[in-house]
Amino acid sequence: MSNIKKLKCRKCGNNLTGKNNSKIFFCLSCRLGYDISGEKAGMYNLAFGEPVRKENFLMEYFPFWKLNCEINVENRSEDIKKRSEVIFYIPSFYIKNINYFGDLGYYYMKKNVVIDTGEKKDLQVFPADRGLNDVISYPKIYLLKDLSKEINKLDLDINVRILEKSLILIPFYFKDHLYYDSILFWKYPSGALI
């Protein structure tokens, strides 16, 4: 039997924004995101990214998970420990052929995404079909991608602890069947992000 849930904001009672394949629904007025992929719907703060490059094209906001993590790296052979805090941006939508088109989240990690606090109205939001459970392992995966050679050489032990989970909407531009992200200005054919 199907399971039916009301899509209403717990704070203001308005209908949430999302599409048929969305796992995350947004209340844009309260700046909240609800991840309904788990047993219990998780409520997360929602922010907007400030575009690095401003263009006069059609704008659509793409959702990303923003995970503030504590990284503990231990060199077992030399007994050295290092601790740092890193912010990970993981797309909450699927990128096709990620090796060819590039994982924006991985590159945003190395970029400082500025938060836009201005008022937003009539936004187009791309459906978020990757819930927290789908992306929870990515901070470690991103680190492994960066450090896999060192781990093999230096016998490193990496521990990732998530300190804060939130969502961020990054503006993308759309022109001639191409999406341009406003931070790195990389282009994606529309079919790579559907």
Added chain:
Amino acid sequence: MKVEVFSCSECGGPLKVAVSQFVVSCNYCGVLYHVKQKIPPAVSIKSSITLSDAKRIVLKELKDDIIAREFLHNSFFEKGTLFFIPFIEVRGIKSKETPLHNSNIVEFNYQAFDYIERGSDLNDLDIDFIESSLVEESLLNAEQKEFNLVEMRKSGVVLSMKNYTFFTNRERDAAESVIEKHYRIIYIPVWEINYSYKGIIFKSYVSAINGDPIKIQALKNHKKKLFYSILGLFSLGIIFSRGLKLLLFSSTAANLGIRGGGMFLLVLAGSGIAALFLFFLLFPFLWETFAFREIVSKRRDGVKSSSINYTENSFTKFGNRIVKRITSALGMVKIEINE
């Protein structure tokens, strides 16, 4: 398509939920609901090609040497139907570890995988040759559209899902290294453009995403065949007349004593009967080879021809009509022709 009905918890109004529809709003009070189902959620692809665009694309494709000119000039546009064809897609990310040369070091990376498979058999549409590669190619510049069954049904025909086998084999192959995996149903819009020519319907298909012709069906240009057939008949005529001349006027025939006698007539009648027998025996093959009314289908994988089967359609209908008219005229049956 199966539809489940719930009632709105705010106003009690009915909520009709189709298979793979996850978001539904109450038509009366506007409250939005999320419905969890066992079947994956559906997305629809935006149709950016209109009916007139699709007709234009088909007409452009019809201007080809392999298609009869008379078809282009004398065929009539019957109708255009937008079909939404369901495809099942599994996509995800799997890890990949590559050993580096001359060392024990393994480099970690991850890569995307996606498979697409037909969710409907497509036999009714006569485009059962559509393969995943063709769909993937057309999806490159596609745009996602809100899955709204009511709107889709208003603009076209939504094919129902028949295949629910979610890539079990391939999935198992990749299972070991899978980081994440998502299933969904994608509805691909395809235009079916029907042209009629002398009572026969020709169906062409155009992708409504990017306007790529999928299959163009028309009457085959038989000019070359006609030329070779006339040449063949002419050569056969020469051979036959030469043979007959040899048989009737040569000294061999005189020596055999068949000229002017009853034997000659017997041989002539015998060969006539043998030729007739051979003709009827070979008729299906001859029809296949020499038919001048052939349907040609231009597809990505090549050009396919098939002869129009008159014995099953036109000839049978014509015969039935004659028989019914005669029998009704004789007062045997009441005339009733339904075609």
